[in-house]
Amino acid sequence: MEFSGVTPVILGMLRLGPRSGYDIKRFVDKSTRFFWAASYGQIYPELKRLERAGLIEGESDPTGNRRRVVYKLTPAGEAALHEWLVSPSLSYELRDEGFLKLFFADALDRAEALELVRAIRAGYERGRARLSEVEPLARERSGFPYEVLRWGLALNQFHIERCAELERRLEGEEEK
Amino acid sequence: MEFSGVTPVILGMLRLGPRSGYDIKRFVDKSTRFFWAASYGQIYPELKRLERAGLIEGESDPTGNRRRVVYKLTPAGEAALHEWLVSPSLSYELRDEGFLKLFFADALDRAEALELVRAIRAGYERGRARLSEVEPLARERSGFPYEVLRWGLALNQFHIERCAELERRLEGEEEK
DNA sequence: GACGGCATGTAAGTCGTTACATGATTTG
DNA sequence: CAAATCATGTAACGACTTACATGCCGTC
Numbered sequence: 001m002e003f004s005g006v007t008p009v010i011l012g013m014l015r016l017g018p019r020s021g022y023d024i025k026r027f028v029d030k031s032t033r034f035f036w037a038a039s040y041g042q043i044y045p046e047l048k049r050l051e052r053a054g055l056i057e058g059e060s061d062p063t064g065n066r067r068r069v070v071y072k073l074t075p076a077g078e079a080a081l082h083e084w085l086v087s088p089s090l091s092y093e094l095r096d097e098g099f100l101k102l103f104f105a106d107a108l109d110r111a112e113a114l115e116l117v118r119a120i121r122a123g124y125e126r127g128r129a130r131l132s133e134v135e136p137l138a139r140e141r142s143g144f145p146y147e148v149l150r151w152g153l154a155l156n157q158f159h160i161e162r163c164a165e166l167e168r169r170l171e172g173e174e175e176k
Numbered sequence: 177m178e179f180s181g182v183t184p185v186i187l188g189m190l191r192l193g194p195r196s197g198y199d200i201k202r203f204v205d206k207s208t209r210f211f212w213a214a215s216y217g218q219i220y221p222e223l224k225r226l227e228r229a230g231l232i233e234g235e236s237d238p239t240g241n242r243r244r245v246v247y248k249l250t251p252a253g254e255a256a257l258h259e260w261l262v263s264p265s266l267s268y269e270l271r272d273e274g275f276l277k278l279f280f281a282d283a284l285d286r287a288e289a290l291e292l293v294r295a296i297r298a299g300y301e302r303g304r305a306r307l308s309e310v311e312p313l314a315r316e317r318s319g320f321p322y323e324v325l326r327w328g329l330a331l332n333q334f335h336i337e338r339c340a341e342l343e344r345r346l347e348g349e350e351e352k
Numbered sequence: 353g354a355c356g357g358c359a360t361g362t363a364a365g366t367c368g369t370t371a372c373a374t375g376a377t378t379t380g
Numbered sequence: 381c382a383a384a385t386c387a388t389g390t391a392a393c394g395a396c397t398t399a400c401a402t403g404c405c406g407t408c
Contacts, residue, residue, distance in 0.1 A: 005271075005395070012280035022359050035275040039397055044361055066404040068359060078283075085277055085284055085292070090299050093271040095181075099211040099327070101261055104188035105320040107254075108261055113320075116261070123266050144281040144289075151275070151338060158334050162327060181367070198387050215369055220389055242376040244387060 001053045003084060006042040011073065011081040014056055018072040021047050030134050031145065034127075034152055047071060055080050098123060114170045121163035128156035177229045179260060182218040187249065187257040190232055194248040197223050206310050207321065210303075210328055223247060231256050274299060290346045297339035304332035 009032060013024045021043050028038045047069075050056045055077035058069040073081070098120040105113045131153050138149045185208060189200045197219050204214045223245075226232045231253035237246040249257070274296040281289045307329050314325045 008276060008280070012276075012283075015280065015283055020359070021361090032276060032279055035270045035272040037271075037396085040361075041363095041397065042395085062404095063358075064405065066359065081280070081283060085280060086288055088295065089273060090277070090295060091271070091273045092299065092303075093269075094211045095213075095267070095269040096211040097265060097267045099324055100184060100188075100208060101266070102327075103208055103321050103324045104184070104191065104257070104261060107188075107191055107257060112262055119264065119266060123268065127268075145279050147342070148275055148279045151278075154338065155334070158331070162330065166323070196387070197389090202386095213368085216389075217369065217391095218367085238376095239386075240377070242387065 001055065001080065004042070004046065005036075006038045006046045007050070008081065008084050009036060009038050010043065010046055010050060010071075011055065011077055011084070014071055014073045015078065015081060018059075018070045020061075020068055020070050022068075030137070034131070035148075050077070110170055110173055114167060117163050117166050117170065121160055121167070124156045124159040124163065128153060128160065131156065177231065177256065180218070180222065181212075182214050182222045183226070184257065184260050185212060185214050186219065186222055186226060186247075187231065187253055187260070190247055190249045191254065191257060194235075194246045196237075196244055196246050198244075206313070210307070211324075226253070286346055286349055290343060293339050293342050293346065297336055297343070300332045300335040300339065304329060304336065307332065 009028060010024060013019060013027055019027070021040070025038065025040060025043055028036075032038075047056065047058070051058055051071070054074060056071045057074055058071045060067065061070045062068050101116055102120065105116060108116065131149060135149060135153070138146045185204060186200060189195060189203055195203070197216070201214065201216060201219055204212075208214075223232065223234070227234050227247070230250060232247045233250055234245040234247045236243065238244050277292055278296065281292060284292065307325060311325060311329070314322045
């Protein structure tokens with residue numbers, strides 16, 4: 001069973017309790033989405049594949065006449081999740097247009113560069129705000145998900161302070 | 177002229193001076209690659225497209241019998257780069273398997289979780305080391321590229337300290 | 353009864369990487 | 381002279397997103 005990008009997300013989410021594909025998507029969008037997104041186009045086909053592989057089991061649990069399949073981890077699925085968790089692979093990919101613009105900001109005059117840094121800071125402030133929204137939800141659960149949330153909050157804070165510092169330096173230069 | 181992902185990289189790199197596609201790729205791999213990668217499969221077709229659009233101009237500059245095309249920005253290309261730099265778009269995408277594993281680390285026992293955090297720290301230490309390698313090169317140029325490099329260094333440092341703190345907490349728990 | 357949310361699913365398209373092909377030049 | 385590097389290019393593949401299709405349910 002090859003793992004695709006969405007595989008560990010599904011196994012991990014199902015370990016927190018039985019869920020439908022729709023439930024998984026909604027939870028991902030409030031949690032891992034900040035560092036690991038997942039779309040319907042990945043989730044639904046992968047649920048089928050994981051069931052065929054025996055890592056999860058689906059059970060029909062309709063709401064009235066509306067069909068709904070709730071999946072849960074099998075022991076094999078639990079083992080596969082654990083294996084992935086302790087495996088050495090730790091891929092990291094970043095695509096940050098703010099950094100890219102800043103990298104080329106020598107092509108801007110000081111006022112424009114200052115505007116850019118302010119815009120970058122605003123982006124991180126939005127990020128912090130979005131994380132703050134889900135903070136109370138994560139706090140009551142505690143554990144590692146909450147640990148990761150606070151890490152993300154601190155990360156945004158780090159960038160915001162870095163922006164503010166750079167802004168001060170650019171403002172200082174402007175007075176010359 | 178629609179911008180693709182690789183467009184601003186090429187325009188930005190050419191603004192630093194005339195270069196071949198090969199030069200661009202090599203420079204990217206030592207600089208923006210940490211937050212914005214680019215492959216040959218993107219660079220060469222895009223150079224053709226940008227030339228057709230009049231944003232860059234290529235001139236044949238062979239090394240002996242080995243063909244080589246050096247491109248430079250046209251005024252229109254310079255304008256397009258500037259327009260992109262001051263545009264509000266600031267996309268941000270992160271795919272961090274370390275965070276994902278940590279998010280699901282409640283499925284691990286303390287010793288395994290500790291191992292995971294140590295592995296995550298090791299990853300950031302490698303990142304810091306790779307940036308340190310190019311630091312002297314960037315330092316002499318100074319300007320915004322150096323600014324971004326130091327930002328990256330500080331970012332890795334931030335994560336390393338965060339890991340160390342979490343490791344201490346997990347080690348403390350283990351003694352119980 | 354219209355609209356938003358629940359629920360599943362897929363087709364088409366975008367984007368990017370990998371791997372290879374080709375051939376010249378430099379270096380040990 | 382073999383291997384590494386310079387240099388250009390593309391075909392195939394893989395991964396993910398977007399958009400849509402379908403239909404049920406609750407509520408205003």
